[in-house]
Amino acid sequence: MSPPSPPPDWVLARRRVIGARIRAARVDAHLTQEALAQAAGVDSKTVHRIEYGLSDPSLSVLLRLSDALGVPLVELVRA
Template identity: 60%
Template sequence: MPRSIPDWVITERRRIGDRIRAARLYANLTQEAVAMATGIDRASVNRIEQGHQSATLDTLLLIADAIGVPLADLVRE
């Protein structure tokens, strides 16, 4: 039986998604542009930004690089 994810983890995942979206928009990039630069499909980029999908560390590194920001900017408050 899979263990449930605590609410605080889901909340933080949404906050990280919000930071990714804000950084992407500040860089004037579309989800499609980030998807193409990372090799991740656009729907996954959208789900990560919405907090509906958990991103691996590798994926977060690729997204940060595509946007042109340090990873810490996306995960630190």
């Protein structure tokens, strides 16, 4: 079985946009990455990787972040 191919460039670009929206919402909420991570029940390194588009978060993690930020998920992932 061959390893999965890397995601296309447009996927990586969208991940960075979504991460930037999460980062902006966190800053607007006056939260550190650590505080957001604690509120969402995830590791602060996870928040960092998501904000910089370095990871591919699950829907569950996105829902937790959305809830912790008080921002509808659709606002964070809209096109």
